[in-house]
Amino acid sequence: MDKKKLVILGATGSIGTQTLEVIEAHSHRFEIYALTAQSNVKLLAQQALKFQPEVVVIGDESKYQELRSALEGSGVKVMAGASSLIEVVQYPGVDMVLTALVGAAGLEPTIAAIEAGKDIALANKETLVIAGDLVMDLAQRHHVQILPVDSEHSAIFQCLCGENRQKLEKIYLTASGGPFFGWDREALREVSVAEALKHPNWNMGAKITIDSASLMNKGLEVIEAKWLFGVSTSQIEVVVHPQSIIHSMVQFDDGSIIAQMGLPDMKLPIQYALAFPERLENNFKRLNFADYSNLTFAMPDRQTFRNLELAFIASQKSGNMPCILNAANEVAVAAFLEEKIGFLEMSDIIEETMGRVAFEEKLDLELCLESDRESRRVAKELIEKIK
Numbered sequence: 001m002d003k004k005k006l007v008i009l010g011a012t013g014s015i016g017t018q019t020l021e022v023i024e025a026h027s028h029r030f031e032i033y034a035l036t037a038q039s040n041v042k043l044l045a046q047q048a049l050k051f052q053p054e055v056v057v058i059g060d061e062s063k064y065q066e067l068r069s070a071l072e073g074s075g076v077k078v079m080a081g082a083s084s085l086i087e088v089v090q091y092p093g094v095d096m097v098l099t100a101l102v103g104a105a106g107l108e109p110t111i112a113a114i115e116a117g118k119d120i121a122l123a124n125k126e127t128l129v130i131a132g133d134l135v136m137d138l139a140q141r142h143h144v145q146i147l148p149v150d151s152e153h154s155a156i157f158q159c160l161c162g163e164n165r166q167k168l169e170k171i172y173l174t175a176s177g178g179p180f181f182g183w184d185r186e187a188l189r190e191v192s193v194a195e196a197l198k199h200p201n202w203n204m205g206a207k208i209t210i211d212s213a214s215l216m217n218k219g220l221e222v223i224e225a226k227w228l229f230g231v232s233t234s235q236i237e238v239v240v241h242p243q244s245i246i247h248s249m250v251q252f253d254d255g256s257i258i259a260q261m262g263l264p265d266m267k268l269p270i271q272y273a274l275a276f277p278e279r280l281e282n283n284f285k286r287l288n289f290a291d292y293s294n295l296t297f298a299m300p301d302r303q304t305f306r307n308l309e310l311a312f313i314a315s316q317k318s319g320n321m322p323c324i325l326n327a328a329n330e331v332a333v334a335a336f337l338e339e340k341i342g343f344l345e346m347s348d349i350i351e352e353t354m355g356r357v358a359f360e361e362k363l364d365l366e367l368c369l370e371s372d373r374e375s376r377r378v379a380k381e382l383i384e385k386i387k
Contacts, residue, residue, distance in 0.1 A: 003031045004274070007089050007118075009109055010100035011035040012043040014205045015123045015149065015266065019098055020047060022271045026280055034088040038105075039063060045070035052076065057084045059105075082108070089113035096274070098149070099124040102207055103330045104372050107131060111365070114138045121273040123149035125224045130323045131368045132227030146228065147273040152221055153228055154269035155247035155260035160229070163252070171231060172249040172257075173221055174241040175300060178213040181240060185304055191343040193336065210333045211307075214346060215300060219311020220329075223322050226315055233315040238308065240298040245287065263287050306347040310354065319361040320371040321354065327375035328353035335383045345386060353379045 010016045023030045032051050037044040038059040048056045048071055055077045058067045064080035089097045089109050097113040098121040099106045106124030139146050148154050152173050179198050196213040211217035222236050249259040302309040314325040332346040357375050360367055
């Protein structure tokens with residue numbers, strides 16, 4: 001069997017490094033054409049020397065020479081900049097592109113890969129949040145599979161395999177609730193960055209961990225699920241499940257519910273996406289039901305954790321509103337991580353940006369990019385006023 005040739009966008013992040021662990025365990029099935037990172041030269045160089053891709057790309061062009069020096073004599077070609085990301089995903093020999101870039105940066109290279117006919121293992125939910133209609137239409141026209149890597153969307157995808165999607169009634173997205181489940185607004189006012197970065201179940205990058213704490217991550221997943229599975233916002237429900245054993249569920253029109261379960265380990269959905277439609281054996285730890293005699297469920301507090309409510313509003317309104325939401329959130333999270341604003345002020349920034357940036361119902365790529373730029377400008381302006 002021919003090896004599947006991969007490009008990994010965002011190789012030095014949490015998803016990227018776990019993807020490389022999966023590939024190392026199944027080196028007879030996968031090979032790497034290109035690895036990319038935004039700025040982590042040291043780790044990218046280590047990965048390149050170990051996995052020997054044909055190409056590495058550093059997004060930050062100022063770090064090109066440093067990376068080139070680190071890989072001198074290795075035979076690995078070094079490239080830099082956003083245009084190089086577009087180039088490597090279109091390479092004729094590539095079978096699949098795993099998109100693990102953080103935020104809106106994933107949109108353009110993902111679109112380029114789809115247009116080149118590459119299957120997508122999607123770990124960058126913002127791509128569908130910003131331009132879900134465009135991306136799914138492109139994938140259909142170019143006969144490209146979009147295979148979700150998020151544990152929740154992978155769970156839904158697995159539950160729907162072999163089922164008649166016309167019979168799908170509801171999607172249940174499970175949420176751990178993050179580190180502040182059950183807290184009230186007064187307590188959340190005093191939340192520190194360090195506290196928000198302590199996720200109870202998952203080991204993730206800083207941005208997605210803050211999103212999980214504010215429930216924005218779940219809101220973005222609602223929008224992503226809408227496009228991935230062709231359902232309306234009203235067919236999606238979020239359920240807080242603190243143990244993170246049930247990763248998501250689907251309900252059919254006869255009332256039956258199918259759930260996908262397992263220990264919280266991102267390597268499992270990564271492996272499933274890379275190998276689909278096969279399942280590959282692995283030595284991951286198995287779920288012991290005796291260790292989880294209590295699986296609990298609750299409804300999220302959308303008034304206290306307003307980001308989730310704002311995401312539902314953006315999803316329902318559609319057009320460029322999810323793009324506005326996402327851009328404002330990225331700016332707000334960065335400001336919170338830099339301790340420029342408080343935890344609850346992130347929601348204030350997002351909501352006000354959604355009210356200020358012009359709503360457009362009809363979407364194209366240029367409008368997506370313009371909405372993204374304008375939303376960031378407005379959000380930054382609002383943050384300056386708080387400071």
